[in-house]
Amino acid sequence: MAHTLTVGIDADDTLWHSEDGFEDTIAAYIELLVDRGVDHSREHIRTVLDRTESTNLALLGYGVKAYTISMVEAAVVLGGAAIAPNVVNEVIELGKNLLNRPVELLPGVAETLPLLAGGYPLILITKGDLLHQERKVHESGLADHFQAIEVVSEKDPASYTRLLREHRIDPATFVMVGNSVKSDVLPVLAIGGRAVHIPYHLTWAHERAEHDGTVPELAAFADLPGWLARHLAATT
Amino acid sequence: MAHTLTVGIDADDTLWHSEDGFEDTIAAYIELLVDRGVDHSREHIRTVLDRTESTNLALLGYGVKAYTISMVEAAVVLGGAAIAPNVVNEVIELGKNLLNRPVELLPGVAETLPLLAGGYPLILITKGDLLHQERKVHESGLADHFQAIEVVSEKDPASYTRLLREHRIDPATFVMVGNSVKSDVLPVLAIGGRAVHIPYHLTWAHERAEHDGTVPELAAFADLPGWLARHLAATT
Numbered sequence: 001m002a003h004t005l006t007v008g009i010d011a012d013d014t015l016w017h018s019e020d021g022f023e024d025t026i027a028a029y030i031e032l033l034v035d036r037g038v039d040h041s042r043e044h045i046r047t048v049l050d051r052t053e054s055t056n057l058a059l060l061g062y063g064v065k066a067y068t069i070s071m072v073e074a075a076v077v078l079g080g081a082a083i084a085p086n087v088v089n090e091v092i093e094l095g096k097n098l099l100n101r102p103v104e105l106l107p108g109v110a111e112t113l114p115l116l117a118g119g120y121p122l123i124l125i126t127k128g129d130l131l132h133q134e135r136k137v138h139e140s141g142l143a144d145h146f147q148a149i150e151v152v153s154e155k156d157p158a159s160y161t162r163l164l165r166e167h168r169i170d171p172a173t174f175v176m177v178g179n180s181v182k183s184d185v186l187p188v189l190a191i192g193g194r195a196v197h198i199p200y201h202l203t204w205a206h207e208r209a210e211h212d213g214t215v216p217e218l219a220a221f222a223d224l225p226g227w228l229a230r231h232l233a234a235t236t
Numbered sequence: 237m238a239h240t241l242t243v244g245i246d247a248d249d250t251l252w253h254s255e256d257g258f259e260d261t262i263a264a265y266i267e268l269l270v271d272r273g274v275d276h277s278r279e280h281i282r283t284v285l286d287r288t289e290s291t292n293l294a295l296l297g298y299g300v301k302a303y304t305i306s307m308v309e310a311a312v313v314l315g316g317a318a319i320a321p322n323v324v325n326e327v328i329e330l331g332k333n334l335l336n337r338p339v340e341l342l343p344g345v346a347e348t349l350p351l352l353a354g355g356y357p358l359i360l361i362t363k364g365d366l367l368h369q370e371r372k373v374h375e376s377g378l379a380d381h382f383q384a385i386e387v388v389s390e391k392d393p394a395s396y397t398r399l400l401r402e403h404r405i406d407p408a409t410f411v412m413v414g415n416s417v418k419s420d421v422l423p424v425l426a427i428g429g430r431a432v433h434i435p436y437h438l439t440w441a442h443e444r445a446e447h448d449g450t451v452p453e454l455a456a457f458a459d460l461p462g463w464l465a466r467h468l469a470a471t472t
Contacts, residue, residue, distance in 0.1 A: 059335055059336070060367075061365070061366070061367035062367075065296060065301040065305060066301060069301060069304055069305065069328060072325075072328065073328055076321045076322060076325045077325070079321060081321060083321045085315060085317060085319045085321055085324070086312060088324050089309055089313070092308065092309055096295060099295055099296075129297070129366075130297070130365075130366045130387060130388075131297035131298075131390075134389050148402065151366060152366075153367040153370050154367075166384065
């Protein structure tokens with residue numbers, strides 16, 4: 001039974017906290033601008049920041065460096081001539097702090113991942129800044145459990161198809177595990193793979209998506225080995 | 237004889253122009269700051285920008301987004317309270333223009349790459365922003381000549397070792413081709429591979445390095461198939 005299935009695992013908000021770091025950074029950003037005299041409501045600041053990020057996404061992509069550039073752009077738009085130039089470098093500092101934020105594993109991950117690695121080849125599949133993701137993988141201490149670490153610029157059917165081809169994996173023997181229906185579930189189902197959804201308590205607006213209700217949803221990462229064992233027993 | 241050798245090929249300043257785009261951007265940045273009343277010599281502006289980039293390299297890594305953040309930081313440091321906040325967004329615009337700069341192939345690449353691909357498995361190995369590098373590969377029209385496209389965060393012996401292991405390539409049967417002695421030559425020699433140096437007319441200060449004079453140096457990419465054929469004939 002071993003190695004009938006390869007398990008792909010998302011990283012941000014599946015293995016470790018990520019979105020809460022962005023939310024903390026946004027809260028600090030809004031307080032900074034208000035404190036430095038930017039004359040807009042907190043809600044409007046958030047709206048302009050979200051809009052700037054969304055506009056920049058196609059060109060700048062995901063990750064903290066792209067987000068930092070959007071925070072700077074929005075601060076200048078919001079502050080106009082009234083903003084002191086050094087506030088810009090305070091905003092950049094918020095981005096650097098987010099890059100340096102320590103990796104904090106989600107509950108059960110440290111105990112569960114060795115069990116999984118004993119039963120299946122594991123591939124970590126994440127998107128975002130290459131260097132930042134690699135640094136988090138290294139800092140997490142989890143790297144040795146994975147046969148491969150793959151950082152992609154977008155999690156769409158084309159990138160999953162390319163990854164599975166490179167690793168000589170039949171989509172029918174692949175299951176992806178992650179917190180994002182949009183990135184971890186739907187594109188894998190679209191290419192004939194399977195997916196398990198483990199929601200995180202925060203979902204970035206850009207990642208929100210619906211599925212048809214047939215995708216298995218687990219409450220915690222620690223439930224994964226049991227689910228896979230039952231799933232395998234039922235289908236192979 | 238086919239497939240005795242796998243050829244790794246660098247992208248920026250080996251397949252297409254890159255460093256000239258950075259140099260054009262730096263020139264535009266210096267003129268912008270001087271024009272907007274920053275009271276420093278062009279040489280000093282360049283020095284502060286280089287120093288900021290260098291300081292940020294470990295945290296932000298390579299690529300245009302990291303460079304854009306460094307340009308903003310340096311502008312605020314140089315301009316102090318005198319700089320108008322909207323200059324910051326003019327600086328970001330310079331970064332975005334660099335990201336959007338069209339890919340311009342180096343002479344002989346479009347004609348030579350199909351010949352190479354007919355004789356050897358080719359792997360493109362580049363470092364920098366994942367999304368930007370992927371976009372350039374796509375825009376170049378060269379992607380189909382490569383068996384794999386690998387974007388790494390650093391070109392050091394560890395990353396070459398990992399790549400060759402993933403592709404099941406013996407370093408003794410691998411040759412890397414590129415413009416950077418530091419990134420394309422020395423780390424590959426260090427792990428038992430071979431390397432061919434094709435200099436570009438500009439070398440980023442960070443990439444400058446010396447080798448012992450025994451590394452083959454070609455004047456142009458078009459010389460590569462002939463050199464490989466002779467090299468293969470001589471060693472296998």
